[in-house]
Amino acid sequence: MNCSCENCHIQAIFFKSINSDELDEFCGARVEKIIPAGTTFIKQGDKIRSFKYLKEGLIKLHRVDDAGNKQIISFGTPMDFVSIHNIFAEETYSYSVTALETSTVCIFNIDIIKRLIKTNGEFAENLISTKSRASNRILSNSLDLISKSMYGKVASVILFFHEKIYFTMGFDLPISRKEIAEYTGLSIETVIRVISEFRRDGLIKVYGKRIEIIDKDGLMSIYEHS
Secondary structure, rough: OEOOOOOOHHHHOOOOOOHHHHHHHHHHHOOEEEOOOEEEOOOOOEOOOEEEEEEEEEEEEEEEOOOOHHHHHHHEEEOOOOOOOOOOOOOOOOOEEEEEEOOEEEEEEEEHHHHHHHHHHHHHHHHHHHHHHHHHHHHHHHHHOOOOOHHHHHHHHHHHHHHHOOOOEEEEEEOHHHHHHHOOOOOHHHHHHHHHHHHOOOOOOEEOEEEEEEEEHHHHHHHHHH
């Protein structure tokens, strides 16, 4: 469905540099799409044909490396421009994007975006700043994970979904043990063992995919010191 940008927070956070005529054209070419959980809506190697923004939901950015190993690069939340990382430097996507929960994605006309970059310096500067922040966040998270032990890595995943996504002590983990392994670089067996140890030590309770944090201070200590 086509929709107006008048009351959308995308205008305030990113397109405040666009004048009313440009905004009308930009939003007139905008389409919202509902992405069911588990659906991959950007595929590694696909030709880049549009510019996508996550309005609602939760997604993962992931890739298959040259050796055939699956890797999760990062997780995306509302207000993320999920296709920003190589959309202006490459002809095809170097990663895939999959909805972890039912999500709403805004799809924009890439030709209009490229024209605005050439003709609107403030818009181009905002875009560069947004891309830099997204890249810095991914780099920071990657370096943080590299420095952690297996316990710190698994603790970081649990705390991420607690502090950044659900804001509650109990939640359904939206990723599998296998996906935790793909994100942290651990084996699935190691992930399962660490979660079992966290449960045995009274840090968390586990009911299938549901996690309940019992001792946040203890979990945070593991994250910070291991």
